[in-house]
Amino acid sequence: MPVETKTERGPRNGVDTPKLFATLDAVKNQPELAKFQFRAKNRWIKGTNSRSRIEGFAGAGGEHAHKGEYVYEADHPAVLVGEDKAPTPVEFLLHAIAACLTAGIANIAAARGVTLTEVTSTVEGDINLLGILGLSDTVRNGYERIRVSFDIRGDAPAEKLKQIVEQSRSRSAVYDVLAHGVPVDVAVNAG
């Protein structure tokens, strides 16, 4: 979030920049508004197929419902003995990081007075399944590396566009989680 540059405050890139800065000011004055909790509820369907609902979240001092009904499945592909009813869970991590960095890019560009014309990205994740298959003690279970590659166009020099991407990376929630990890608790109620 570009607190350092506030010279261009008009809406841009579909970002309501005045509202963005007003929100920033509100949180500065009342930091407890910044505490959020996001949630998902998942139900097993059959085999490796399950379905999550993403309904509401807490934040800005209250509870919020999403506008739409957001339901997502996941599955394993046939080559991994699933039925490919949906992408694999690990592919949703790739969607998450592309979308997080891209949202940041649009916000930061708007705040810096840059009009974007195109932002596309490709994300690749390399994984060696010897880990999750229990066939190696040295191969990890998860991705060994993730690569995000952006193409970005707008009314600014290439160097400025690159700085916008870098600022987005340096303030991305998903980048932070994927690059640095987070404590994850798993509790079980079995009956």
Place this chain on the structure above:
Amino acid sequence: MPVETKTERGPRNGVDTPKLFATLDAVKNQPELAKFQFRAKNRWIKGTNSRSRIEGFAGAGGEHAHKGEYVYEADHPAVLVGEDKAPTPVEFLLHAIAACLTAGIANIAAARGVTLTEVTSTVEGDINLLGILGLSDTVRNGYERIRVSFDIRGDAPAEKLKQIVEQSRSRSAVYDVLAHGVPVDVAVNAG
């Protein structure tokens, strides 16, 4: 993956257990089959809204196309100056971990001869937005903690059901990535 228990090999829980063990044997004999690459392509729409396509992946010695057309959007909610056209990127991380652990639970239960009747989970992620808003030098950008809570029912004692969840956690690709992090490269082509 329960290489330790192969006594119950019939299909169960919608899992083709014989095929699962055959796949495991095939990879044991030809470990290079275990190398996979998953991919997503994202395009910015407007504001904080973008759309990812998850089309194909490499693995088991070849290229594979998903059976369906898998397209997912993401956005920020109104309270974060978005239009809430889709969940936030960080909420997809919660879907990913619930789905990954659940797929593992179904596979492991099938391999251990346990028939499941219900697996549901709730995932919560706590995040303090002072980080991504650039209003604190000490608050991280990403989730501070993720909690996954399972309810699991099946034809086995509670202790055995809990062990199945624990084995899934210990071999989950998404758990590993979220709990331990992964190197993430971000490249930019700006024009």
